[in-house]
Amino acid sequence: MSIRTRRTVLASLGALAGVSVAGQSLAADGTNEAGSDASEPSEQSLDWSTRRAGPGRTGSVPADAAPGGEYAAEAWTAGSGEFVFVEEPIVADGTVYRPFMIDDVSFRGGVVAFDAETGEERWRHVSAYYSQNDGWPTGIGRVNSAPTVAAGRLYLTSRAGTSDAEYGGLHALDAETGEVxxxxxxxxxxxxxxxxxxTLYVTAAPGEDVHALDPATGETRWRTDDSYSSGYVGFADDTLLGSRYPASGDADADPEVVGWNPDDGSIRWATTADEDVPVGGGAIEGDAVFSTVGATPDDEDRANEVVAWSPREGSVRWRTTLTPDGEDPEPLVSAPAVADGTVYVHVGPRTSRRDQHERSRDPLSTAYALDAATGEIEWTYDAPTVLLGDPSVAGDTVYVGGHAVQKKEKQGPSTIRRYPTVHALAAGDGSERWSYLLRAESDDVRMAMTPAVADGRVYAGIHDYGYEQSDGVFALEASDVAPDSANLPISSDAPVARIATDPEDAESRTLDGGTTVTLDGSASAGEVETYEWRVGESGSFEAGDPSIDVTLDFCGSIEVSLRVTGPDGGESTASATLSTVEG
Known part of the structure; x- marks a missing residue:
């Protein structure tokens, strides 16, 4: 069965519009106009001024953007007073921006701006209300995608609710004042x-074409051929990268991956994509696009996967399945974050009010790190936190958000509550550096989603499960003092499996036949209650000591895996492949 349809690809292009390419060689000769190596990274900002932090949509910022302390503490919390549907805060030039919706019928909305240092409200723009004398005004409606801050302006798209409402469109606000x-x-x-x-690039329905606009005036400079339904994936090497389908509506037509000239929209190159290429968007590092795929309404059993593909060749480079054999896929799969040759994603459940209490103390979500060159899984992080949104990276730290139970929850199981939570993980091995749970006052589930890392702080939205509570935003800063137990999630001491070998680095060497290798799991991080070992991919895990000996009385390779489990049920696995000289 095909993994995509014309409808699903166009839907994802609309949702991911604005994903761009950082450092990808899209020009035919692999160089930019100045003749420099296109693979050289450009200087990154310490802001989080657009979706997924920057032009590559990699969810990655420099290490200087992150807080530097051993722990985290709450710097401030502020409320929008309304409902927010954008997962990640936008942080630029010392200001945090959050679009909101006031009315769930007409979708009348607006934007609020907070001081990034203090959390004080700087300005609030609210669309005018309907009146019997003047009718429906135009203005900001419901905003579903992250805004972009550039050249002193805040750019965002929105839509109306009821058919007669006039809210919605493309809006440019003064970033300092909120004026239109x-x-x-x-x-x-x-x-x-x-x-x-x-130049400002935005997609528009109903034909799903791409418009290149003058950001100062909103005037169209050019638009893509309306005989195709098009969406952009990124921008690099003076080329706008995207994909397109014939507008005829042929559901079986394969998409083309296209490079447009940003000056006039002319096509520099076009390649028909292979059937298994998820062209709807992704994160880009080097000359590859990294995407995640999972279950769809048409294929609910489809496994969770991470895919690396070539935009110039239109073909898959590698595909890694995250769903274990025989298990159902998780319904929530994050977009990838990419940094320094590693791809980070997480998968988890879509919990409801009904089952949140039943599952609150079970392992729920898993974060993965994969080698960007090969797709090999480097580490996993498994904990009872429900991870939501997308991971973010700053230097050697990965940040993930979600909702979790307090570590020292004193209430009965029927009254357990879940709170917004952020985890900071070591990018190298997935060990937890710190976690922070925000005690939001609510009887219902409140959650954090995609963390935004900027100017030495971590910012995350506070989202409510329904319409009973308004949504807000909070900022975490560095601290040398550990949080109180009331601000720690139950998953803070989740185990992280690690294997050391004797001889040292045995997994990266070819050993003589008959060699006995000691594999030691006692270096695993977090609270470990049980150690289980599996020798050979077809074997089963068996409980044992922290270390085991394996004698290589064969020619070839064998995989040895360690699974560690903590007192709260969190699990983590690590593997080492041992090889001998083949006779």
């Missing part, structure tokens, strides 16, 4: 706007 600079309401603008080299 210009607004376009004549099309179904959607997705996260992309700003690159002085």
């Amino acid at each position: 600079a210009w607004s376009e309401t004549d099309r179904g603008w959607n997705g996260s706007p992309l700003y690159a080299d002085g």
Whole structure:
């Protein structure tokens, strides 16, 4: 069965509009106009000014953007007073921006700006209300995709609710004051706007074409051929990367991966994508695009996967399945974060009010690190936190958000509550550096989603499960003092499996036949209650001591795996492949 349809790809293009390419060689000769190596990374900002932090949509910022302490502490919490549907805060030039919705019928909305240092409200822009004398005004409606801050403006798309409401469109606000600079309401603008080299790129329905706009005025400079349904994936090497389908509606047509000239929209190259290429978007590092796929309404049993593909060749480089054999896929799969040759993703359940208490103390979500060159899983992090949104990376730390139970929960199982939580993990091995649980006042589930890392702090939205509570945002700063138990999630001491070998680094060497290798799991991090070993991929895990001996009385290779389990049920696995000289 095909893994994509025309409908699902176009839907993902709309949702991911603005994903761009950092350092990818899209020009035919692999160089930019200046003739420099296109693979050289450009200087990164310490802001989180657009979806997934920057032009590569990699969810990665420099190490200087992250807090530097051993622990985290709450710097401030602020409320929007309304409902927010954008997962990640946008942080730029000392300001945190959160679009909101006031009315769930008309979708009347607005934007609030907070001081990034203090959390004080700087300004609030609210769309005008309907009146019997003046009718429906135009203005910001419901915002589903992250805004973009560039050139002193805040750019965002929104849509209306009821058919007669006039809210929605593409909007440009003054980033300092919130005043409307210009607004376009004549099309179904959607997705996260992309700003690159002085041009604003946005997709528009119903034909799903790409528009290149003057960011100062909103005037269209060019648009893609309307005989195709198009969406952009990124921008690099003076080329806009995207994909397109014939607008004829042929559901069986394969998409083309296209490179557009940003000056006039002319096509520099086009390649028909292989059937198994998820062209809807992704994160880009080097010359590859990294995407995640999972269950769809048409294929609910599809496994969770991470895919690396070549935009110039339109083909898959590697595909790694995250769903274990015989198990059902998790319904929530994050977008990837990519940094320094590693891809980070997480998978987990879609919990409800009904089952949140029943599952609150079980392992729920798993974070993965994969080698960007090969797709090999480098480590996993398994904990009872429900991870939501997408992972973020700053230097050697990975940040994930979600909701969790307090570590020292004193209430009965029927009254257990879950709170917004952020975990900081070591990028190298997945060990937990710190966690922080925010005690939000609510009888219902409240959650954090995609963390935004900027200017030495971690910012995350506070989201409610329904319409009973308004949504907000909080900031975490560095601290040398461990949080109180009331601000620690139950998963803070989740185990992380590690294997040391004697002879040293046996897994990276070819050994003589008959060699006995000691594999030691006592270096595993976190609270470990049980050690289980599996020798050979077809074997089963058996409980044992922290270390085992394996004699290599064969020619070839064998995989030895360690699974550690903590007192709260959290699990982690690690593997080492031992090889001998083949006779």
